[in-house]
Amino acid sequence: MELVVSAITGDLVNRFISFLIKKYEGQENLEQKMVERLQHLLLRVHMVVEEAEGRYISNSKMLLELKRLVDAMYHGYHVLDTIKSRTTTLCISSGEDEEVSSSSSSNTLSSFTNSVNCFGATRSNATNRDELASALDNLETMVSNMTEFVLLLGSCERMFRGPYDTHLYIDNFMFGRQVEKQQVMSVLLQENLPDPFAPAVLPIIGISRVGKKTLVAHVCSNERVRSHFSSVLHLNGENICKMEYDEASIPAGPGRTLVVVEFASDIDDESWQKFSSSARRMGRGSKIIIISRIEKLTRLGTVRPVRVNSLSLEEYSYLFKVLAFGSTDPEEHPRLASVANELAVLMGGSLVTANVCADIFRNNQNVEFWLHVLNKYRNVVASNLSTFREHPKLRMERDRRIDITKLVSTSTSAPLHLMPPHCGDDDSTRGLPKVRFGDLIAGSAVVPKEEFELVARESRIPPYKKFLNVAKFSDQLKSSRRQHRRPSPSNKRQRLD
Known part of the structure; x- marks a missing residue:
């Protein structure tokens, strides 16, 4: 009798183990198919994003949709990277590598990296299947609703693409900022309304070393922007208060002028008023760009400011x-x-x-x-x-x-x-x-x-x-x-x- 019970028990255990193995293998196969599907969708979305980057987009709703596409794309890449890292045998934080010198510092850093990252968002230890499914569902939704965006994109004027823009040199290009770049160009290429001789003022606000000046320089190097303005004048905000606003202070003429002013500190309204009044002497359709990390300077703008935030x-x-x-x-x-x-x-x-x-x-x-x-x-x-x-x-x-x-x-x-x-x-x-x-x-x-x-x-x-x-x-x-x-x-x- 004991032999029969032992045989039945052993058979049940073997069946249970076989069931678990098949279930695990099924889950692994399912996850692999989801990963392959995610890679396919990322390829399609990335193709559309690159095409959008090479077009002039002035429609604000299209820019909003482009921003959503970009966010979904990089989130998908991040989930994919996390899944691949999970399968790697290397454990960077394990004891086989060099350790942090003090235990208190190690505990502080561990808390930092595992719970709250320095971008201000909570972060789990590993991306699980739910996160993969969520990223996949998000991208599938974006792709299914992408038809109208692609059709409208085809009617947008194409930019001139040179070696600089096609990223032949990997460390010589401005990464991302597709939406911000399009927003700045849209303002620069528009007419000034209601007074065409009153220069539109565009504030570009962001924290230190986030790429504000690089964004402006990249926009100014665009062929259409260069041909739109006859001259580009760079000024220091601290010198505006000291300037004597005579006829030679700001160039006057029939051509449009783009003035880029960088502020390290705030400016009083009286000094700015004198400067902006003098700027009216510039050609019709001239523009002023304010670059600063001071939020208060948005009050000087005549159009909606462009905020350059840290990358996600x-x-x-x-x-x-x-x-x-x-x-x-x-x-x-x-x-x-x-x-x-x-x-x-x-x-x-x-x-x-x-x-x-x-x-x-x-x-x-x-x-x-x-x-x-x-x-x-x-x-x-x-x-x-x-x-x-x-x-x-x-x-x-x-x-x-x-x-x-x-x-x-x-x-x-x-x-x-x-x-x-x-x-x-x-x-x-x-x-x-x-x-x-x-x-x-x-x-x-x-x-x-x-x-x-x-x-x-x-x-x-x-x-x-x-x-x-x-x-x-x-x-x-x-x-x-x-x-x-x-x-x-x-x-x-x-x-x-």
Whole structure:
């Protein structure tokens, strides 16, 4: 009897195991089919988005639909990348790799990466089948409703496409911003109503280092925009208050003039009124673009402002992988792709950092090197979260110093801090030693013993800005603070963030 019961039990167990195996295999096959379907839809949507990028679109509803297509496309790519990363045997955060130096910093960083990313959105540990189904359903809906958009797109005038626009050089193009670019061009090419001699004022507002000047430079390089305006005048907002508005202050003539004004601080209404009154002398159909991160300056606009926000996590991750891999196919290097995915989250959307890391990654596509850089930046983020309770990118946006000691060494050397940035077209006149940010990250730079200037990034496309930061050691920072501190009883409570 016991033998019969044992045989029946064994048979039931074997059937149950076979059922689980078949169910698992069925789920795996279903997921694989969903992935293939997602890849097919992404190809179709990407084709339409690229075609839209090469057309002049002035219809605001079409721009809204284009924005939805772009968001759905990058979300789909992000889900696809996460699924592929899940199948990779590499576990970047495991103990077999280098560990973060302190347990408290590690816990802070773990909380940061697993629960809330620096783009402000909650983030799960892994993309599951529900997320895949959601992305697939979203793209299928977009594709099914895409017919009218494609038909209307065919009636839009095609842009001239040169080598610059066709992305022959992967690091010489402006990524994304399709909708923002179309919005700016639409305003520039319209007539000024109701008074054609009163220049339309377009504010372009966004946080520091988000690509506002690059967007304007890219639009100004467009052939149709160049032919529409006889001249482009670049002004500094701080100088407007000092200008003498005589006949020579602003060019007058029959041709249209585009004036681009960059504001680092607010301007009083009286000074702006004098400037705008003088600007009426410009040709019919002239325009003024305001570039600033100050929201209050939108009051000066005569048309709806264009806001340049940080890239979403999905867009940023896609951009970083395109830049980091260059002509190499990420599919052939899943371990490197996993490193790139985690580093994209840690960098928090910084375009400067993404370009710097991508430059050194393209020249050295070695897993150990990528992991070494990842661990360095992981330590930097953890250190700033532990000390300041803020991500380095957020501190940079708020003009606060950043602790970059872990980029230099893990030894007990004096803490090194990166001061708020400044920009320049030429080399700084400070006379300090200069170190390239990429060399510092790669570990090939000889770090000076005193303060030095860190060349964070030199743009390869207009407006060819060079982003500069001064790096100071902690003892020099304290000395500088004492030097600039005013004698006051309350000074003992002052603290430099």
